[in-house]
Amino acid sequence: ITDIRQTAIIMPLAHLPAETDRNNIVLNPYTECLKDKRKQSANFKHIEQQANKFDGGATLWQQLSDQACVKVNPMYTPLTTEEIDKSYDLPYTRMPHPRYRGKRIPAYDMIRHSLCMHRGCFGGCSFCTISAHQGKFIASRSKASILKEARAITMMPDFKGYISDLGGPSANMYGMGGHDKGKCAVCMRPSCLHPSPCPNLDTSHKQLLEIYREVDKLPGLKKSFVGSGVRYDLAMHKTGIQTTDNVNAEYCSELIRNHVSGRLKVAPEHTSDFVLNIMRKPSFKQFYQFKSLFDRINQKNGLRQQLIPYFISSHPGCLEADMAQLAADTRNLGMHLEQVQDFTPTPMTVSTEIYYSGYHPYTGEAVYCAVTPEHKQAQRQYFFWYDKANRPGIIKSLHRINRTDLVRELFPNCQDFHAQERHKNKKQFNEHKINDTKIKAIKQKPRRKL
Numbered sequence: 001i002t003d004i005r006q007t008a009i010i011m012p013l014a015h016l017p018a019e020t021d022r023n024n025i026v027l028n029p030y031t032e033c034l035k036d037k038r039k040q041s042a043n044f045k046h047i048e049q050q051a052n053k054f055d056g057g058a059t060l061w062q063q064l065s066d067q068a069c070v071k072v073n074p075m076y077t078p079l080t081t082e083e084i085d086k087s088y089d090l091p092y093t094r095m096p097h098p099r100y101r102g103k104r105i106p107a108y109d110m111i112r113h114s115l116c117m118h119r120g121c122f123g124g125c126s127f128c129t130i131s132a133h134q135g136k137f138i139a140s141r142s143k144a145s146i147l148k149e150a151r152a153i154t155m156m157p158d159f160k161g162y163i164s165d166l167g168g169p170s171a172n173m174y175g176m177g178g179h180d181k182g183k184c185a186v187c188m189r190p191s192c193l194h195p196s197p198c199p200n201l202d203t204s205h206k207q208l209l210e211i212y213r214e215v216d217k218l219p220g221l222k223k224s225f226v227g228s229g230v231r232y233d234l235a236m237h238k239t240g241i242q243t244t245d246n247v248n249a250e251y252c253s254e255l256i257r258n259h260v261s262g263r264l265k266v267a268p269e270h271t272s273d274f275v276l277n278i279m280r281k282p283s284f285k286q287f288y289q290f291k292s293l294f295d296r297i298n299q300k301n302g303l304r305q306q307l308i309p310y311f312i313s314s315h316p317g318c319l320e321a322d323m324a325q326l327a328a329d330t331r332n333l334g335m336h337l338e339q340v341q342d343f344t345p346t347p348m349t350v351s352t353e354i355y356y357s358g359y360h361p362y363t364g365e366a367v368y369c370a371v372t373p374e375h376k377q378a379q380r381q382y383f384f385w386y387d388k389a390n391r392p393g394i395i396k397s398l399h400r401i402n403r404t405d406l407v408r409e410l411f412p413n414c415q416d417f418h419a420q421e422r423h424k425n426k427k428q429f430n431e432h433k434i435n436d437t438k439i440k441a442i443k444q445k446p447r448r449k450l
Contacts, residue, residue: 005056008072016061016069025050029063030070037357038364044353045361049188051075052124052136078120079139088116088145094156113156114165114227115149117141117211121169122176122201123231124191125269126280127315127343127351130169136192137184140175146211147218154220161221166212166259167228172235172251175207190350193233194280203237204244205251212254225261229310232266232290233282256297260305264294265339267310270318271329278317278360278367279351284329291333309335313379314343314370316354320378321401327382327394328409340383342376385410 002009017024025046028039043062050057056074063069079087096108118140121130146166153163168174178184178200192198215224235252238245256264268287270276276283287309294307311330313323330337345352354360354367370376378397381390391411398407407414 002071003073005073005076008070010064010068011071013063013065013067013069015071016063023058025058025060027060027062031063031065038359041353041357041359041361042364044350047072047348048132048190048350048361052131052190053188054078054137054185075135078135078137081140081142084119084139085142085145088141088149094152110227111165113153113159113163114167115146115153115163116168117146117166117174118168121173122192123170123173124189124194124280126278126354127312127346127349129346129348131190132348134169136190138173138176140207143211143214147214150215150218150221150224154218159220161223162261163215163221163224164261165227166215166224167226169228170234171226171228171230172205172208172255173231174211176202176204178202191280193231194282195277197234197237202244203234203239204247205235206247209247209251209254212259216258223261224259226255226259227261227265229265229267230255233286236286236290236293252293253297256294256305257301257303260303263306263308265308265310266290269310269312270315270322271326272318272322275315275318275322278354279312279315308339309337310339310341311337311383312341312343313383314376316343316351316367316369318343318370318379319368320370320375320382320397321403323379323382324394324398324401324403324406327385328406331385331410336386337383340380342380343370 002011017026020026027043027046033040033043046060050060053075054077056077059074060072061069062072094112096105118138120134120136120138121128122136122138124131124136150163153159165171178187178198179202180200183200187198189198192201197203212224215221235248235255237248239248266287267281268284269279269281271284273283291307294305297303298305309330311326312318343351343355345355350361355369355371358366358369360367370379381393381397384390385394391414394410395407395414398404
């Protein structure tokens with residue numbers, strides 16, 4: 001069996017096409033990729049582009065040896081609403097496997113009263129595998145299917161009146177897609193949001209608002225929350241279409257007022273525009289705008305809720321100086337970061353390809369990557385600048401990278417350091433003063449007559 005979609009098969013070399021055509025792409029041979037990582041990086045571009053095509057893309061081929069090649073069949077097309085409903089409407093028990101009977105599973109406690117409304121994500125973040133295993137096109141469940149599961153949750157014996165998550169891979173992509181499906185069918189963009197939202201993308205949150213309000217009407221339900229990550233850049237996107245922009249503003253207000261369980265998770269990931277561009281994430285300026293909106297709505301409604309941002313250190317392209325600036329930026333926002341991670345290579349992502357090869361698959365340019373434990377720890381420490389145990393190491397690092405200007409910003413009360421700086425500056429001033437005096441004396445000294 002060699003033609004099942006979404007499978008890869010090793011075949012005799014005789015099956016390898018002579019060259020690339022409309023239905024087949026011949027990648028750089030495996031043995032050459034081992035010798036030249038640029039060729040491996042170039043291969044990945046084709047893999048991601050074809051996996052993100054609506055029709056599943058072309059068949060990929062790669063020579064493995066003198067006798068064999070690998071054939072990668074096209075992906076499946078996105079599920080229709082009817083197909084995804086059939087999957088989610090099966091008679092699940094909503095209970096852990098019997099082998100775990102009598103044991104507590106923390107992950108189950110977190111999701112036992114939650115439901116997923118759609119599959120797929122068109123964000124295309126470089127470090128994320130969602131598009132690799134769910135695709136970039138959104139497959140949304142029907143309102144009836146979602147309400148059916150929500151009712152089932154309210155009937156669970158341990159239900160206390162709260163649905164913990166009305167979400168999905170990205171919580172606010174439900175029902176979204178292209179205005180013109182024909183354009184989507186031939187598009188190979190890995191992200192519909194980066195470097196800017198696609199003009200063909202319908203970003204209206206109208207269907208999502210309707211779901212929230214219908215679920216909240218269910219008897220026995222006190223509150224429904226959104227626990228999945230929210231794409232604030234999508235929620236705040238200005239389309240220029242007045243009705244859509246009004247609905248999206250209404251969504252932001254509804255989300256913050258009625259569907260936050262004290263803490264709203266968002267993922268700016270970094271503060272450096274250079275790093276964010278490699279990540280395929282929006283500028284950090286948009287986080288400032290969303291935080292301002294979040295604080296304003298909280299204040300207006302007498303709420304005391306937190307905005308919890310996720311950040312990543314050691315991502316390809318990130319320098320130690322970028323992490324130092326991230327620490328200063330988040331400190332100025334009054335944040336002590338908790339939801340953080342050091343970049344970990346994950347199969348089938350652009351970021352991992354850069355980490356392995358050292359080159360960006362789409363530009364061919366070399367990209368710096370922190371790969372040693374020492375370099376990764378040097379970046380990670382900046383997340384926890386507020387821990388006194390990290391202070392000496394951070395100050396030492398800031399001296400090494402010539403960013404002593406950030407020491408005063410991060411540690412304004414670090415008297416020992418500032419005293420040393422004053423002493424150092426005074427010493428340098430005195431040395432310059434002595435040197436200036438000597439120079440003046442030499443200039444003023446009369447020349448000897450011959």
